[in-house]
Amino acid sequence: MDEVLRNLKPVRPPRFASVRSIVALILREMSATYGRSPGGYIWAVLEPALGVALMAAIFSVGFRSPPLGTNFPIFYATGLLPFFLYINVSTAVAQAINQSRQLLNYPRVTFIDAILARFILATLTQLLVGYLLLTGILMVFETQTILNLPMILLAYSMAAVLALGVGLMNSVLMTRWAIWHTVWSVFNRPLVIVSNIIFLVDEIPEPFRSWLMWNPIVHIAGLMRHAFYYSYEAAYVDVMYVFLVALILGTIGLLFLRRYYRDFLEL
Template sequence: MKTIIKQFRVLRALIVRELMMRYGREGGGFAWVVIEPMLLCVGVTTVWMLLKPGYERGVVVAALVFTGYMPLTLWRHLTNPAVHMLRRNRHLFYHRSISTLDLFWSRQILEFTATTAAFLIVYVALRGLGLVEPIYNWSLCLMAWLIMAYIAGAASLIMAVVTENFEWSERIVQPFQYLVVPLSGVFFVVDWLPQGAQNIIWFNPLIHSYEMMRAGFIGPGLTTHWTWWYPILFSSILVFFGTAGITRARKRLIF
């Protein structure tokens, strides 16, 4: 029990430290943790609604954009800080109570909490304006959100390990992030693709989260293709190798 309390205090201290470093001590600065991802989604939704008609293949554009860009925002906010994350904070490892996983999880918790709050605020705003219908299945949307967080967290572990061990890898992370976007389901629904493309895209674990989110948000009016076990299995394999790699990195970093 004492160990759990100790680790909780370490995580809390690291989260507060991250907030102070990024936004200063002003209360308005803390608000940007939520406002930052919220503005991205609102901006993109507005542009899409101006360029597109009210519906895209029978789906409300606002619902399509919201269920695409909010999971994408979660993915980006969880994966972007992973590059050289350990190296930038190596001075903290001289404190024996702080582990590499403490540092990793504190950042993940902060970004997840902020993006989740942004999700709820944007949804309430869209609902209040009458641009989207009530969520059809909250539990399915929650499962999709958590699965996306798990996939992104697993990918972050791998990115953190790879960028610490291979200097050249930093240069390919950004192109990889750009390639992920058009293949992840942000702009399309799997059922809109030809059958051959559907069979191939199924192996992208991100697709399942987007499809599940849209199934829960829009309901049976949209045909979706997803499974819960594949992205969890895929991510668990990444977590296994990523955890092993990130825990070994500490010894090299403190010398």
């Protein structure tokens, strides 16, 4: 009997099982999120486009020129697009466990697969939206901006990593306490005002400016603006601070999910 047991090989999951699971989940999310509504992906583009257009229309009435440059649409697009990426991606990650409860009962599907699938789909969608909207603005208007592509990608990376960290932490809180979804929504409502999007943080007097520096989105928006406006130095931007906040939140959220997500599914 001992010899038989020694000859038995451990059962290993098929290679690339997680990759196949993630791809399948992405296709499922695409169908569920965009395939059931008229227009599908078109609405994902129209939402930020209308947001930028509304901001530009409102502030062009009261101001001769935006805080940077001469073009309102590109100024607000550079602030709103990474902000929309953060909001949409963090929301998608936070709801991954709750919206994949039935799938997580399958042994081949892990909570990491569900989170990565929603994170990848939401991030790619927002990158496509940003590319289409910025390209359209640059083609239609004379923005007088000089693009720094590596810095643009860095700003988007900061927004995506921060969204993942916040989403992982919120996934724990929202799965454990349903009321946290409402609390977080209320907390996020004034975020666009205090995130260096509508007004530049440079124009805000102390001590309020120092307080706003604790908001990671302020640094993301500042770097994005620096990537388009060469003369805007944005010396306050701290890239490592954003990544550190994302790492701390993401690590805490991941540790709690790894330990308790099975218990959360039974709630």
